[in-house]
Amino acid sequence: MTETTTRTATAVERYLEFWNTADAAGRDRLACEAFSRDVEHVAPVARAEGCDAVLAFATELLTHVAGHRFEARSEPDLHDDRLRLRWRAVAPDGSEFATGTDVLHVRPDGLVSSVTTFLDRAPDGFAAHHH
Structure with missing residues (x-):
């Protein structure tokens, strides 16, 4: 493994752990370990600028999908x-709730400074693309 692949692998692990942590205090700690203070997150449902805004967005989203897990569908490209992470959201019953692709910019220090989320298969009743 090169330094770059090790750094990005660690960034992906922290990123997924952040989205899978139900405990607010744990998620707050992970946000500081995963994201730069000036991170920008653009998703079909929201745009968040800054670590605190991403944390607030995640907290709100996770209240709607409590018990779901986010996992990689394949190794990141x-x-x-930059890296492209194909993910899926898995409901508590094991069914696939949604799939998507996140494009992350990982700084030399291993922190994620931008995320662009695309929904590949949106949850039922939700448009995959927002204008």
């Missing part, structure tokens, strides 16, 4: 300081 790497391109310089």
Whole structure:
């Protein structure tokens, strides 16, 4: 493994752990370990700028999908300081709730400074793309 692949693998682990942590205090700690203070997160349902705003967005989203897990569907694709993470949200009963792709920018220090989320298969009743 190169330094870049090790750094991005660690960033992906922290990123998924952040989204899978139900405990607010744990998620707050993980936000500081995963994201830069000036992180930008753009998703079909929201745009959040700054670590605190991403944390607030995650807290709100996770109240609607309590018990769901986010997991990688495949190994991330790497391109310089960017990576493409294909993920799926799994409901407590094991069914696939939604799938998506996140494009992350990982800084040299391993922190994620931007996330762009695309919904590949939106949950029932939700449009995959927002304008």
